[in-house]
Amino acid sequence: MVDESRLKFWLSKYQNPDIVLRDILTVTNFYHGLIPTQELYTFNDGSRKELVNLSGTIPVRFNGTIYNIPICIWLVDTHPNNAPISYVKPTADMAIKVSMYVDHSGKIYLPYLSDWVPNSSELLGLIQVMIVTFGEQPPVFAKSKENDVPYPTGSFMPQPGGNYRPPYPTGGYPPSSGYGNYPPYPPSSASGYPAYPTPYPPYPTPGGFGTPGSLVPGTGTIKEEHIRESLLTAIEEKLLRKMKEQFQQHQAEMETLKKTQEELRQGKVKLEGILGRMEKEQSDLDKNITLLKDKEQELDKAIEKISNQESIDVDDAVTTTAPLYKQLLNAFAEEAALEDAIYYMGEALRCGVIDLDIFLKQVRTLSRKQFMLRAVMQKCRQKAGLSC
Structure with missing residues (x-):
C-alpha cells in the first residue's frame, strides 16, 4: 500500500x-512489486539530490516461465519533461548480462528512453517496454559456483549527469556470459548454492532443448518432447516479436490519438468561447429590439396625437411673459438670421456670385449689427437674472 501523504511530501x-x-x-x-522510496542520487559533477525512485521487481516471461527481474527507476525532478534513469539491480547471487540494452553497471538503454517525448511518454509504457525487451534478452543470470566472483557491495550505479538520453553502449557480451544471447544455466538448489528467493522459478537458462543431460543415455538422439519444446520456444519468440511490434504500433497510434484529442479539446474551448460571445450578442440584440419597439410605439402615439390637433401658428405658439423676454427673443432670432446671412454671403463669394469688395462691405455691416444684437441679449439676460 503506497503512503500517498508521504509520497506527496517527497514530491x-x-x-x-x-x-x-x-x-x-x-x-x-x-x-x-515496485515500491516508491526517496534516496540521495549522485550525479557526474558530484552534486547530490534527493530523488524518488521505484525499486523492486517486474514479471518477465522467458521461455514460457515468469521471472522477477529487479530494477530501479529514478524519477528526475523535471519529470515528465526528461526521461527517468533506469537500472537493473542484481542481488548477490546474480550477475548482469551485458547487452545492447544493459551495460556492465546495470544501466538500461532503450529507444523508449532515448526518444522520450514529454507529456506523451509514460512511466507505465516504459515498464511494459522493459518487460517485452527483457523477455527476449534477459538482463541478469544466476552465478555458478565455479565462476562465482564476489559482487561489489557498494553502489554499482554510475553517476549520470544532466544528459538523460545517452547513446547505446557499444560493448559486447562478456566471454563468461553463457551460450549465444542467453545467460548460462543457474545453479540448482541441490548443489548447495542458493537460488534467487522469489515466488517464481530461478532466472532463465539458455537453450530451448532442456538441460545438457536430457538426451537419451547412450543413444545421443533427441526425444519427441525436445522437438516439441523447441517448436514451442520458436513460436513463443515469434509471438513475442509480433507482440512487441504491435505494442509499438499501438503506442504510436495512442500518441496520435492523444494529440488529436488535445487539438479537439482546444477547438472545443474556442467554440465554447465563440458560442458564449454569440449568446451575449443575441441577448443584447433582443434588448435593443425591445427598446426600439417601445420607442416606436411612443412615436406612433405622439404622431397620432399631433395629427388629431389643429394647426398651430408658430408665431402664436411662441409667446413671452414679459417685454424683457420678448426683446431677448427678438434679438436672438435676428442674431441667428444674421449668422445665416453671413454664411450664405461666404458661399456666394466662393461660387463667384459676388465680388470681394461687396462681400467685405456687407459682412462688415452684418457683423456690426450682430455685435449690437449680442450686446442687447447679454444686457437682457443680466436684467432678467439669467446666466450669460
Missing part, C-alpha cells in the same frame, strides 16, 4: 508533483 520539490504522483500510483497499481 513537493518536483516541478510537476501532480503528474509524477499520478504516474507512480498508476504503476504501483499494475505492478505491486
Whole structure:
C-alpha cells in the first residue's frame, strides 16, 4: 500500500508533483512489486539530490516461465519533461548480462528512453517496454559456483549527469556470459548454492532443448518432447516479436490519438468561447429590439396625437411673459438670421456670385449689427437674472 501523504511530501520539490504522483500510483497499481522510496542520487559533477525512485521487481516471461527481474527507476525532478534513469539491480547471487540494452553497471538503454517525448511518454509504457525487451534478452543470470566472483557491495550505479538520453553502449557480451544471447544455466538448489528467493522459478537458462543431460543415455538422439519444446520456444519468440511490434504500433497510434484529442479539446474551448460571445450578442440584440419597439410605439402615439390637433401658428405658439423676454427673443432670432446671412454671403463669394469688395462691405455691416444684437441679449439676460 503506497503512503500517498508521504509520497506527496517527497514530491513537493518536483516541478510537476501532480503528474509524477499520478504516474507512480498508476504503476504501483499494475505492478505491486515496485515500491516508491526517496534516496540521495549522485550525479557526474558530484552534486547530490534527493530523488524518488521505484525499486523492486517486474514479471518477465522467458521461455514460457515468469521471472522477477529487479530494477530501479529514478524519477528526475523535471519529470515528465526528461526521461527517468533506469537500472537493473542484481542481488548477490546474480550477475548482469551485458547487452545492447544493459551495460556492465546495470544501466538500461532503450529507444523508449532515448526518444522520450514529454507529456506523451509514460512511466507505465516504459515498464511494459522493459518487460517485452527483457523477455527476449534477459538482463541478469544466476552465478555458478565455479565462476562465482564476489559482487561489489557498494553502489554499482554510475553517476549520470544532466544528459538523460545517452547513446547505446557499444560493448559486447562478456566471454563468461553463457551460450549465444542467453545467460548460462543457474545453479540448482541441490548443489548447495542458493537460488534467487522469489515466488517464481530461478532466472532463465539458455537453450530451448532442456538441460545438457536430457538426451537419451547412450543413444545421443533427441526425444519427441525436445522437438516439441523447441517448436514451442520458436513460436513463443515469434509471438513475442509480433507482440512487441504491435505494442509499438499501438503506442504510436495512442500518441496520435492523444494529440488529436488535445487539438479537439482546444477547438472545443474556442467554440465554447465563440458560442458564449454569440449568446451575449443575441441577448443584447433582443434588448435593443425591445427598446426600439417601445420607442416606436411612443412615436406612433405622439404622431397620432399631433395629427388629431389643429394647426398651430408658430408665431402664436411662441409667446413671452414679459417685454424683457420678448426683446431677448427678438434679438436672438435676428442674431441667428444674421449668422445665416453671413454664411450664405461666404458661399456666394466662393461660387463667384459676388465680388470681394461687396462681400467685405456687407459682412462688415452684418457683423456690426450682430455685435449690437449680442450686446442687447447679454444686457437682457443680466436684467432678467439669467446666466450669460
